[in-house]
Amino acid sequence: MELVIGTKKWSTWSLRPWLAAKRSGLPFTETLVELRQENNMSEAAIRAHSPSGLVPVLKADGLTIWDSLAICEYLAEKAPHLWPKDPAARAMARAAAAEMHSGFQSLRGECPMALEATPKEVSLSPATHKDIRRIVAVWSELLHRFGGPFLAGEWSIADAFYTPVATRFRTYGVRLSDFGDSGAAGEYCQRLLEQPEFLEWEAASK
Numbered sequence: 001m002e003l004v005i006g007t008k009k010w011s012t013w014s015l016r017p018w019l020a021a022k023r024s025g026l027p028f029t030e031t032l033v034e035l036r037q038e039n040n041m042s043e044a045a046i047r048a049h050s051p052s053g054l055v056p057v058l059k060a061d062g063l064t065i066w067d068s069l070a071i072c073e074y075l076a077e078k079a080p081h082l083w084p085k086d087p088a089a090r091a092m093a094r095a096a097a098a099e100m101h102s103g104f105q106s107l108r109g110e111c112p113m114a115l116e117a118t119p120k121e122v123s124l125s126p127a128t129h130k131d132i133r134r135i136v137a138v139w140s141e142l143l144h145r146f147g148g149p150f151l152a153g154e155w156s157i158a159d160a161f162y163t164p165v166a167t168r169f170r171t172y173g174v175r176l177s178d179f180g181d182s183g184a185a186g187e188y189c190q191r192l193l194e195q196p197e198f199l200e201w202e203a204a205s206k
């Protein structure tokens, strides 16, 4: 399997399936395309791999899979432990990952992942406040329901989807206690940033 990803300090979409691929235990190679190159060079470089013109893509078994959630699902077909075994936990984990995949546009736009940046508190819009409050509510509910340490108990694809969010909260100085966290969400956020796979990605991004 070959996973084609974008620049590690910026590409949130690439980080998610990369974490899942690491946690799958399956062998894979990594091809990195530098984003934001001059003269549309990135676009041409991505197009050489990706029919959608976006990264990540996974090349496996003669297929080119061009969306981060679809890649994670494909990996989970081969490594079922990437989703929780319990159907209720699996359903909730999938809902949490899907909400991240299709939502939180304001947070994404206003707080891009920037692993190279020095963390600094910034003033954020009401729409981003609403996204953060919702994320804290999702995290708090799942951590309470399944007992942690990850969203649906053991680490799952849902945690891959929220790892980029944890970096955004750190980079932009978001204090989760200001958004309804009674402690568990903040601890979970920190836990995501301490996982060895994330630390490997972060070190490589530098």
Ligand SMILES: N[C@@H](CCC(=O)N[C@@H](CS)C(=O)NCC(=O)O)C(=O)O
Pocket: 006, 010, 011, 012, 013, 014, 035, 036, 042, 043, 046, 053, 054, 055, 056, 066, 067, 068, 069
């Ligand atoms: N829905 C897609 C979104 C992928 C996406 O937007 N990728 C960005 C990078 S993070 C990209 O390739 N942008 C093109 C560019 O920056 O040149 C997925 O889940 O994989």
